[in-house]
Amino acid sequence: MVPLSYYLVLSGILFACGVAGFLIKRNIITIFMSIELMLNGVNLSFVAFAAQWHALSGQVFVFFVMVVAAAESAVGLAIIIAVYRTRGTLNVDQVDLLKL
Amino acid sequence: MTPNLHLWLIPVLPLVGAAINGFFGKRFSRQTVVAVALGFSGAAFAMALWVATQASLLPVLENLAPWIRAGDFQVDFAFYLDQLSLVMLLVVTGVGFLIHIYSVGYMWEEAGFYRFFAYLNLFMFFMLTLVLGSNYLVMFIGWEGVGLASYLLIGFWFTKDSAASAGKKAFIVNRIGDFGFLIALFLMIKHFGSLNFVQVFRVVSGLPAEVAGAGLLTSIGLLLMVGAAGKSAQIPLYIWLPDAMEGPTPVSALIHAATMVTAGVYMVARSHAIFDRAPQALMVVAIIGTLTALFAATIGICQTDIKKVLAYSTISQLGYMFMACGVAAYSAGIFHLMTHAFFKGLLFLAAGSVIHAVGGEQDMRRMGGLRHHIPWTFWTMTAGTFAIAGFPPFAGFFSKDAILWRAYSSPYGSWVYWAIGVFTAFLTSFYMFRLWFLTFFGEYRGEAPAGHEDEHLHVAKDSRAGAPVPHGHDGIHESPKIMLVPLVILAVLSVCGGWVGMERFDKFLSPTFHAGATAYSEEVAVATPAPQPKEQGSSEALFTGISVFAAALGLFLAWLLYYRRPQLPQEIAKALGGFYEAVVHKYYVDEIYAAVFVKPLIDGSTRVLWQGIDRDVIDATLDNSAEGAREVSDVVRHMQSGNLRSYAGWIAAGAAVLIAYMIWMGTR
16 A cells, blocks of 8 residues: 555645746646646545545545536636637736736 | 693694795795785684683693603603793784784895795794793703794895804804703703603602702702893893894894793793792892893993894893892793783884884984884884883883882892892883984984885895885885784783783782792792881882882983983083993993904814814824825735736745644644
8 A cells, every 4th residue: 555645745746846837837728737737736635635534525525626627627718718819829928917 | 631722733833834935935926925924823823812712721731742751751742831831822923923914014025035934934833832842842942943043034134244143143142051951951851850841840849948959959040041041132141132133123023022032031930940949040040130131221222223222122121021030020020021022022113114214224323303204103112112111001111110029029039139120220211212212303314215225135126016015215104004003003012011910910820830839938938037028008109109210210311312402412422431432332242252252262163173183183194094005005016016927926925834834833
């Protein structure tokens, strides 16, 4: 049996990769993928704990997260398309019209 | 079970008239306005007369609706009619109705005709509420309401600056008095648990002597007197009444001579149960009344404005009434109140007729010789003058004589009151005959009158095209009949009003004033072991003789100075020098009040309350906090760069800090 800490470390690495990608990357789609990576990192820790403690609630959480993530990606991709149509770019540094 | 007298109708009728004229009068023709105003006030008078025929039923208590209920304390909308309020009721509705009639002629050409009658009816409503209220709070509604009506009517020509400020002055000075009245009410609620006349007086007359004498009743009495001094223009709050003459003359007659200013006398008489048990308060009432009578009479001598003379005369006569109340001769005070309403109402209306005749001129130095031009006014005014001067058999003689006699013979009385009273009677006679001679005798000293420009705001000439009251505007002219009829009626009353006689009047009012006679007489016996009663009969006749002689002396002096030797007054004035100056300037009381009260108040309000507290504290707090918020935002808003990744960075950093904190807390 793989110890719990391994899962948690992997989960942490995945989440950190997501954060780093979110902060560094400029392309909106890449940022979007980074968000998915963070979500999945968290999911991993949920299922790891669920297996460790034999508690089903962790698994249920993961299902919820995946459903929400699917819905979010549908909305997010729609927004990305809309942004591309109006601004002609997917570079987030150029999408800053809301600032003062 | 007494039959229902429907007392509530009496005040409500004028209120309906006021509402109709006030809301719709603008669209009515003048005739309709008159019909409404006279109809409703006349109906109130008729109603009062009918009630008077039911006098055997008195006293009547009519409970309309509960008003305030808090624990044991209860105030109702309730009316109470006894002999005292019946007298007031008849005076208010009767004289009020006559003055309504007079006003039709006097105000016909004025703009705001409907407004005038709406206010006048409104005044009647409040005055009748005041008179009929069965507890102090209902009385207070009327009390405040007549103040409001007085304010509105003094400032009737509100575009004239002096009228507007005279209205304000009357209102503000009255507020000072009302404050005392209110505190008295609070004391009653606290100590007697009721404001109902009957209940309060029952509690008061049942109080043991050591409680009654221990300052509570005295302070209530004094505070009530403060209220009365404000409303009835007594020292030190009399200053508003002369200024109130800025209002139209019928208003001066109705509100500032016949009815409203006597409300204070009525209130003191109504509260007699309290004053009876508070001899110190009673003494203050008598002293204030006596001083006011003398003081105002001396000022009256030197006034040249015909209405101002009458105003000071009113103050002086009110002083007589308070003198009477102050020696516990309430019925004499009310008797004088009634006759005064007749002859002073008459004098004001006649003065209005004179002013009307000479085209708005009010200065007596520019009148003279008018008796041939306006004979009706002359003869009615003569009746009024003789009545106020106290010549028998005119009305004023009986009431004034009763007051002077009681001022001496009452257990609370003193020869000092009597002496000052007689001297004031002499002064009264003198200044009234001065007015009479200056106005009606000698040569006419004014220019030919040219309409009403001086006093009145003007309506466009064509608006009086439909006037049924024809006015000759060329030369001195007698007033129209509609103004003369009230004059004649009041003149008859001024002559005959006193024939009732003090004894009968006293007996009529005795159920009101001697109801609690047992407690009352004990108190008297304790308070004054003076020789009681002072001998009647021959000495009373002697006293009467002296006061008539004083009046005759006044007449003679006025005749000498203002008819026979008209240059004499100036020489006397020169001889008197500074004193004369002081009297002409009304003893500089207005100036002193301005320096002592008004100016510090205005300065304090300007410098401390406005510039200090309002501007530098309240406004500054708000302004500075708003300014501070703006400055902070100016700095902080730069965080909102619009750069998505910097936001993400902040979130990540925040999350990191939070996690670090949680870990640190967990490992502690």
